[in-house]
Amino acid sequence: MSNNDELRGISRLIVEAIEGVTDIVETQHRTISAVAPPIGRGRGERTGGISGLVYRSIRGINRGVGVALDVALRRLPAVPALTRTSGKADSLIAILNGVLGDHLAAQANPLAINMQFRRDGKALPTDKTALRERLPDVGDRLLVLVHGLCMDDRGWTRDGHDHGQALARDRGHTPVYLRYNSGRHIADNGREFAEQLDRLVDAWPVPIREIVLLGHSMGGLVSRSACHWAEQHGQSWRSRLSALICLGTPHLGAPLERAGHWVSSVAALSPYATPFTRLAAIRSVGIRDLRDGSILPAAMTNDDAQPHRRAHRLEPLPEDVRCLLIAASRQKSSGSGARRPIGDGLVSVNSALGWHRDPSKRFDLVPEARQTCHATNHLGLLSSKDVYHRLRQWLATKR
Structure with a gap:
């Protein structure tokens, strides 16, 4: 992987992170302004009027910057990756893949590790x-x-x-x-x-x-x-x-993954906590498979929709x-x-x-x-x- 590819991968993640934070803030804004009940479904994730225009502008500018960065880095002369004697950069990439490697692979992010x-x-x-x-x-x-x-x-x-x-x-x-x-x-x-x-x-x-x-x-x-x-x-x-x-x-x-699964499931019951369940859900399908030690395709799951599922x-x-x-x-x-x-x-x-x-x-x-x-x-x-x-x-x- 060249240094250019790593920079492209990092820039994409930053753009996606900004958009994700914007989504959380807007959803919370919408829930509070609509005075939603503490338990149950919220009133939707998007705001209207001037507030909606502001959030849409943030997303538009962010995406535009992301596309421009990606194009610019593609056009730069390829810079070979520096020789890594300590392996610290590779270790950081491995951690990143463990946490959200499924997302990196789905988005064809250059940081996704190939077997x-x-x-x-x-x-x-x-x-x-x-x-x-x-x-x-x-x-x-x-x-x-x-x-x-x-x-x-x-x-x-x-x-x-x-x-x-x-x-x-x-x-x-x-x-x-x-x-x-x-x-x-x-x-x-x-x-x-x-x-x-x-x-x-x-x-x-x-x-x-x-x-x-x-x-x-x-x-x-x-x-x-x-x-x-x-x-x-x-x-x-x-x-x-x-x-x-x-x-x-x-x-x-693994008990820690089961705990994370329950936290995200319970938090989803309240519209005020729902936006933050996206943060709890930032764990890869590989991590979720650890909940029951799943090794077969039939046991794979991509979501936390069934908190009581114990059919492994x-x-x-x-x-x-x-x-x-x-x-x-x-x-x-x-x-x-x-x-x-x-x-x-x-x-x-x-x-x-x-x-x-x-x-x-x-x-x-x-x-x-x-x-x-x-x-x-x-x-x-x-x-x-x-x-x-x-x-x-x-x-x-x-x-």
Whole structure:
């Protein structure tokens, strides 16, 4: 992505933000001036007379400036993106995609991330010869690392540690890192991941003996969705999948997204609060999928219209694949006296372990396939020595 593209993407977002704020102010103006009842529907979103003219003028000028900026930036000579050693700009773009990536993609905003496999912060080629040159350490044991919400491939390196590089050193895996727009539907990302992985396997320079998927947070859901898609469409890589590992993945949903869903649903009951529900609704469909850990297209939803919807069905883990689910807990130990295990700050222990009192709502796994790391938070799963020890030990264990 060139610097010009980034500037165009940012300018579009600024224009859209100004228009959004204008809409909120005008709707609130209309509601107050009409003296609407505290509960129920308001009197519409647009004002009339001089006030309406002012708001229309603001929108018109804003849109005109936006078009002019976009045209001007298109005509400027392309300026290549500066070499990024820290990855801070990429991290900001990843956060932006997590929050409103579906909107960026729908508007063809240059800031929208396109899915690709990467290594050392750079995209991998899809040609066999070019892949061999790019990956001098290429082997027959492929490890694919899938990041979580608002993150990207660089996020796997934390506090000087990278599970992928460590497993390459100790276990001989060849790591590649998926980068994707985490604001899109999980099922959409899962489908595209499956298709791209199929092409990568076909282009791999040596015959692949085994594939291991390692997903953090949302990345575990995207990986499960990809497995489901591959099974349904007979993709060849699925038969070579030997292991699926999920770190802090909200298989049963994320409580913070449920809270955000309820806030926006309740606030919509009052016309005075309705304009501000647009702010509460500024969370991508990817985030909304986390409400119930949805991985299939049938479970996807784009709105908050059904606050009591709890029809989510837990899809089983892929068959004939060794699965390891690791949860993090901020408790120092399992015997800390809490009535229920404390999660990692974002995902509960039970959700990460796919455990529910109702047998129909939990995964059928042997006890050793569910493990909890204590004194660790959600991001700490990426750098924890305890987590890495468990990964290495578990992968070394025969079926």
